[in-house]
Amino acid sequence: MAVERYDVVGVGNAIVDVIAHVEDGFITDHELSKGAMTLIDAERAVGLYASMPPAIEASGGSAANTMAGIASFGGAAAYVGKVRQDQLGEVFRHDLRAAGVTYEQALASEGPPTARCLILVTPDAERTMNTCLGISNLLEPDDVDERLVAAGRVVYCEGYLWDVESAKAAIRKAMTVAKGAGAKVALTLSDTFCVDRHRAEFLQLVEHDVDIVFANEAEICSLYETTDLDEALRRVRGHAEVACVTRSAAGSVVLTADEVIEVPAWTAGPVVDTTGAGDLYAAGFLYGYTTGKDLFSAGWYGSIAAGECISHTGPRPQRSLAELFAEVPAPVR
């Protein structure tokens, strides 16, 4: 193994993104749920793909994007997620390893193909995601290498995985191993519809199992079934040790029992494609957190990473985040 300890070990759905830019009419014509992640079956994927404009392929997957971001800052990251031994599986593995992330899992020699997410980006830079989970959805406890997970300071899990029983069991195993090893457990709520599907379990997790929770405003409000953001923020402060709530152009707020810290957003230019923005915010925050920075500074790493991500098509950094961070003046507090 490349290093003995990891700043963060991520567990998630391993996915290759298929990204096309479309007009808003495409979203309505195909009855897509704008801005959300919708699960689709293989048949629907074939039909939707056939109707899409020419696309590009880029490795994605929420937690994998986050690990790539951490590595881009210079952090030590490892990943657990399942791809098939097929062309897209090889693309996924290559891109993650080339980003500097430890990813030792063997490509599965049988089963459904590697997961694809058909992403439509509208002129407002919003992304609408349609995921055909393929083999990623067959992640199971045996796929979770206990030694790897125990080597992480933080174990970071996707809420998306809660959609499938075996994957949920895999995450629970990872969380248990992490706790036993004295690691922190982090969870992203992933998507408002995902929160809707699993609210009771997510509440349990946030109250009892999770040390660091990531959510955007809509997701945290959905978790507590309120339209009052302040109410949602107040409640999450009593639960997780640290909560990071992202607010798009308004930046983020980092909350603990004692503090509420507002962090400004940062952009590198026009916003082109918001795919991966939340994943990269988490990357920056976790890089700062695991390298001992204060919470404001950790949030600022998140702002830089998210700002780079939304300046181009594709969910992972296209330049060194460590170099970018060194170039951007620190914000006034």
Next chain:
Amino acid sequence: MAVERYDVVGVGNAIVDVIAHVEDGFITDHELSKGAMTLIDAERAVGLYASMPPAIEASGGSAANTMAGIASFGGAAAYVGKVRQDQLGEVFRHDLRAAGVTYEQALASEGPPTARCLILVTPDAERTMNTCLGISNLLEPDDVDERLVAAGRVVYCEGYLWDVESAKAAIRKAMTVAKGAGAKVALTLSDTFCVDRHRAEFLQLVEHDVDIVFANEAEICSLYETTDLDEALRRVRGHAEVACVTRSAAGSVVLTADEVIEVPAWTAGPVVDTTGAGDLYAAGFLYGYTTGKDLFSAGWYGSIAAGECISHTGPRPQRSLAELFAEVPAPVR
């Protein structure tokens, strides 16, 4: 079939590009031939890919890029080229059809995988291509649908295909069918090393079989084994009916027996990646030519298409070339 007649039918190596941005050191460290297209075998491809940074995948293939460009202007284009029934083959077929190009060839159910081109783009925006031809290289005369080829006003062939005997026979068949149907035959010389490998045959083709030849300065000089561009231009004027010689930032020159027409270049902003520039120049020129424009105007369509192409990563138009053309002021002659 979508339309009964095509402005252009392209024949070429059907390839998916794997594109990464690298520093110049990568090119020298891996002993790559900067700016050229080098054929590599599957083993070399695995090794080179493993050493590449994270990449994106985008459909490519020289003649396929040209057909996508013609369709983007609103022209009727069809394509002949071979992919395997695999994930990258489906990507290639989708992207070409979604661009509006007629591509009816069945995905091959056996044989090597779909071709990949590992492309390294250096900070000067130059692309260095390393092609693993896979099944594209097994194009043979039976793959050339005579009815389709006979329906084109122009049949456009890649010099790249000359690297393989069966593909060469396929091209010769396409040229013969085109001549019989009264269509024009166009050829791109593709690459200086490619010209080097096939100079005698290319000279024969240009003198006897080809009506319209596309080349850059280095390729046309290589064809006539001279370092004197004027000498090369003088000689090609006596051969092909029309010769289009591209000159990067200096634009292009269109030559016939009677005329030498200089056409300015056009750019949409900073040059990011020159992959596909020549292919898109040919797209614009052929669109103008087949829609009855004068040669200067046809060249200008080429300049617009090439200028759009080099403004982003990836070898095909990322916006409608018809719309772009309408927005750009006509050049002063």
